[in-house]
Amino acid sequence: MSERSVSHICPDGYQRMLITIEYDGHQLVGWQSQENNPSVQGFLEAAAKKLTTEPTFIYGAGRTDAGVHATAQAAHLDVPKHLDERAVLMGLNSWLQTKQISVLSARAVAADFHARFDARERGYLYRISERMIPSAIERHRVWNHRGDLDTRAMHEAAQILIGKHDFSSFRATGCQAASPIRTLDELSVTRTDTEIHIRARARSFLHHQIRNFAGSLVRVGTGKWTAQDLARVLAAKDRTQAGQTAPAHALYLTSVRYPDLAET
């Protein structure tokens, strides 16, 4: 396991903590730290440094892009042993220099726990509305796609994508994953009173995979594509065949699951 070296073990005198994090991705550059730009990791590491009084790295379960939200991102950090779960939870929140990030929980975990490598499933929600006039209040929260969408057709077509496939057609050109093969456990399309919700679950996803799913499923919803068209696109293993990359601001990381731990 080259990626998971001994350096990933929590050092003596420290306690590894799993934290869950909610954030509003609007005006953030995404999860990953960037010098002089507001990132979730950057804000959290600044807060952790204040709490622990030493440089403290935050390991996320996965990156999210600029604009993407999370209701339950997961991450781990190592803190001096005198800090317990409550001290970490309350301390990080009190040192965070923005209210657009909240630490929701902190839990002591084993010294070899790793937020990224141990994650067994990620869950995402993609929100679409169909209003003629986009919502002002939800403008950074929901993708407004004007006009009625056939959500039953979208859901049925989505089932074609379930299982283990080469998802090259739904992968960002800059995706750094070693393999385009992923196993998709859920891709459901449901309608609420006012919105359409796409929910996706998998051990891991390719870069832009869910936003590319959303863009392609909307083509099915408008009747431009049939389920067979979607199957053909999947089989083509060619990004240029699929639909548009739907906007980041309607995507939410909603869960990260670990073995022997409750859902975060």
Next chain:
Amino acid sequence: MSERSVSHICPDGYQRMLITIEYDGHQLVGWQSQENNPSVQGFLEAAAKKLTTEPTFIYGAGRTDAGVHATAQAAHLDVPKHLDERAVLMGLNSWLQTKQISVLSARAVAADFHARFDARERGYLYRISERMIPSAIERHRVWNHRGDLDTRAMHEAAQILIGKHDFSSFRATGCQAASPIRTLDELSVTRTDTEIHIRARARSFLHHQIRNFAGSLVRVGTGKWTAQDLARVLAAKDRTQAGQTAPAHALYLTSVRYPDLAET
């Protein structure tokens, strides 16, 4: 009717239009125009001037404070007769210099219609959450009041306030209304999966009335006050007796009703 003079009649060659408006009140100074500060009325009047190519006043059904949201504010304006409902709806939205305001509908109305004086009922929603850690995503949308609230006690106490009363105890010190007497038609407290919703309906409200209701009802919800305490506060006609003014950012203007018109 001194307030409703002949100058409130739509001039010849013009058509009066009733519009409904959604807005995100965050970082706006409220409904009313203020020089050099972002207001809903100011943005709408700028858009209307672009659309009509002349100075155009927007008359709102009521003012909302800085930070307060609306899902259906109402207002009227007079436009040259060649502009129909669709031209007003699409034109205002296309000229609006912010997406935090959306015009949801435009409807031709009688020349003597008045958005403020003809309104028969205003409806508001106040959202409260009880999370230990406030939501990052909803931080400008919901009042986070940590700890469980007894919503049944809140609802029962709220019923004391229904009807015609002198609401001086729930009136902002700067309130400019001629009389502190109002008739409250609804004040309900309900619990959703994740929030507490206070809904209020009346022909009109005093300044801060609903936010003062919310602050006082929370005292009932925590057990600090009984329903009898609330009755005593109402009878005192003294602002210093009531609870805090709850934050603006959790208040939504949700409806304005007119006679012979469907709810806006």
